[in-house]
Structures are given as structure tokens and as C-alpha cells.
Amino acid sequence: MIIRNITHSDNLAIKTIIQDALKSRGFDLPGTAYFDPQLADLTSYYAATPNAAYWVLELDGEVIGGVGIAPWQDGICELQKLYLKDSAQGHGYSNLLMKTALAYAATHYETCYLETLKELDVACRLYEKFGFTLLDQPLPGSEHTAMDAWYLLTFK
Secondary structure, eight states: OEEEEOOGGGHHHHHHHHHHHHHHTTOOSTTSGGGOGGGGGHHHHHHHSTTOEEEEEEETTEEEEEEEEEEEETTEEEEEEEEEOGGGTTSSHHHHHHHHHHHHHHHHOSEEEEEEOTTOHHHHHHHHHTTOEEESSOOTTOOOTTOOEEEEEEOO
16 A cells, blocks of 8 residues: 555546546535545646645555645645545544645645534545544635535644
């Protein structure tokens, strides 16, 4: 198992993992990552964005998940697109991806923000385990209008 930066050859695999995960839970809706315009080419999106990165988790030569960090506002980044194949869930891989993303974020930002759905209770527990605090409302500028849970983690 390795965690590495995304490459162009990973784009389709990650797009499929994200869209399959959302669709299987009935979240293939406008206002979710399912329709993000950069989803087809995450490599170029993250490469072109300063202080941003996306990592994939590869197991036995197969991409099984990923996570990203990108700027939100001054001093604040956003944890983005943490997804695993359904078959890869329950093995601690999300913890490894979170550690990778947050270690990077802590060197570039003061605070990390994320948006999710309350219904994804396993994900919400993961975020809280890593020290994220649930907010009452989204930070200004949110494009994912279908989200109903917003979290913040301060590094400093």
C-alpha cells in the first residue's frame, strides 16, 4: 500500500470512485462533488492551484481512494474529496489519508475546513476523531449547497 500524489493516469479511477460512492448513497445530486467541473481532471486542478495537493491510495497496483487539500480563504484550506472504494472501507485507510492531508495542511495553513453530510455518520466520526469541530453553518463561499455538516480544525 502506498499513498502518493495523483497523476493523470489516476483521474478516471478517482472520478469513478467519487461518483460511485455518491451515487450508491443517493447523493448524485447538484450541490455535491458528483458534479464538480474539475472532477474529470483532478491532477490539473490541484497542480494549477497553489498550496494544493491530492493524494491517492494505491493497493496492489490499484487506486482505491484519495483525498485533497486546497485553499479556501486567507489561512484556511479545505479538506476535499476523501473517498474510498466501498470494498476498501473499514480497514483504516481513511485514517492514513487524513494523516497525510492534515500533515500537509498544517505546514501551509492555520485552519482546515470541510463540508459533508450528517447522514455520513462514519465520516463525521472520523473528522471529529481528528479534532474537527462541527459548525452551525458553512463558511461563506460554499459551492456545495447540498451539504448540511461543516467542520473546522485549527492547527495553531
